[in-house]
Amino acid sequence: MNNYSIEAVNLSKNYGAFSALSNINLKIGGSKCVGFLGPNGAGKTTTLKIFTDMIKPSSGHAFINGVDVNHEKKRALQSVGALIETPEIYPSLTEREALSMIGQIKGIPKENLNESIKRVVEKVKMSEWLDKKVGKMSKGMKQRIDMAAALLGDPDIILLDEPTSGLDPRGMSEVRDIIKELKKENHLIFMSSHLLSEVSEICDEVAMINHGKLLVYGRISDVVSKFYGKKDNIVEISFLSPLSKSSVNKIKMINGVKKIESIDGLRFTILVEGDQKKQAQVLSSLVKLKLGLTGFKSSSGLEEAYLSVFKEVA
Ligand SMILES: Nc1ncnc2c1ncn2[C@@H]1O[C@H](COP(=O)(O)OP(=O)(O)O)[C@@H](O)[C@H]1O
Ligand SMILES: [Mg+2]
Known part of the structure; x- marks a missing residue:
């Protein structure tokens, strides 16, 4: 079987009479960073939520490594780390406590948990803060902890919904640097953004969506030469x-x-x-x-x- 890491087949989502996603077809494989670009309300979050089974599609299918996420969630999401509308971490927890909790929920064996946490906090450059309370941290730091949480369990596929939104310029640049580092480690990163400069800085490919319709998908250089x-x-x-x-x-x-x-x-x-x-x-x-x-x-x-x-x- 030739499975793509991420595949949408005629994926649609309606809210009543409103069509939030309409017949999305998309196949993404390999290790690279794909920017999912579109204005507010385009359907980016809706797509990502379907791919993590936070919501069900109205019709069509979302596959991860060939497994239908909305039918076999657990198996499909084994290789996925996601950062999509993550709830705030309880402020009185330390970074280590928060990540332990998430690691346990993810089913990481207790004996591996410390080692896993150590690895992910290094990746997001939050090692020094392990025993500090999350409530005292800046938004950018909390976002890096959320990234660390997504990376627990060493997923091949990383789904990020506007990972730099709401951060100050420094926080944005730190998160971008982390994503650039992840790119070097054989991950497929699929990240939504409404920032063109961000996508052209970090990503290899781009998928553009508007009004729930996929307009184009391809290598940035190909899309640029085709349309400009x-x-x-x-x-x-x-x-x-x-x-x-x-x-x-x-x-x-x-x-x-x-x-x-x-x-x-x-x-x-x-x-x-x-x-x-x-x-x-x-x-x-x-x-x-x-x-x-x-x-x-x-x-x-x-x-x-x-x-x-x-x-x-x-
Ligand atoms: N639960 C919901 N009920 C009704 N409409 C929704 C709901 N969630 C999203 N929408 C609508 O679907 C469209 C796409 O939303 P969304 O996927 O969040 O866009 P994006 O992430 O690209 O900004 C928007 O018009 C939004 O208002
Ligand atoms: Mg969104």
Whole structure:
């Protein structure tokens, strides 16, 4: 049998007359990080909850390693660690106590528990805090403990629902670093996010969802070249102050600039024709225009691809 780690077959979820998920078909295998990208209300959490049997689909199937999660939960979830709407850890517990409790619920044998806890807290860089009370910790630290809890039992498949949401910039970057480390250890990480920059920083592949429909799934570079342009040729430029229409037109006229699109009025993406040499020529032409250029850097193009995917369905 050629089983995928995660497979959705015609997966749908209705709440009354409202269709939260509609006929999702998705097959993901191998060890990599897949970003599950979509705006609020798109259906990300609903999908992840079905894949952990927190809710049942209205129709269709969710398979983990070929096992239907909603029929054989225990067997399917053996190889899964998940962080989805985790309840707050009781504040008077220490990190060690909280993880012991979760480890026991997960059925980790008592004699292995200490060793397992030691391993997971190292991975989330929370070893020093083992005997401190969780109630005293920052949100970012609690999130790392929740990650540690998800990693107990050494799951191959890790499902994360917006793992950095609600954290301050430092907390976000710490959680991202942990995910990047996990990627190196033969896990399949499937994480939802509404942050394009986060997905392009951490993930290898992206699945985009909106209004309960899967719009695209593939390697980020493939999705970007299909919906925007070749990755090597996408450059982000930024300016001191917002550009006027005529300034934007001047940039459009530069030899080698195929396309220019505004990100936020101060930052733009340009698609440059040709190689590095051409990019150098474009940059010097840009500088000569004296528009207050402050930055010129290559872009993943995910933002542009996303906008283009969403424009096509609108
Ligand atoms: N229990 C529920 N009852 C009714 N509607 C729900 C319920 N849970 C989610 N929804 C709706 O389903 C849609 C998808 O929600 P969700 O999966 O949480 O989106 P996301 O995680 O992408 O932000 C939203 O419109 C949400 O309001
Ligand atoms: Mg959600």
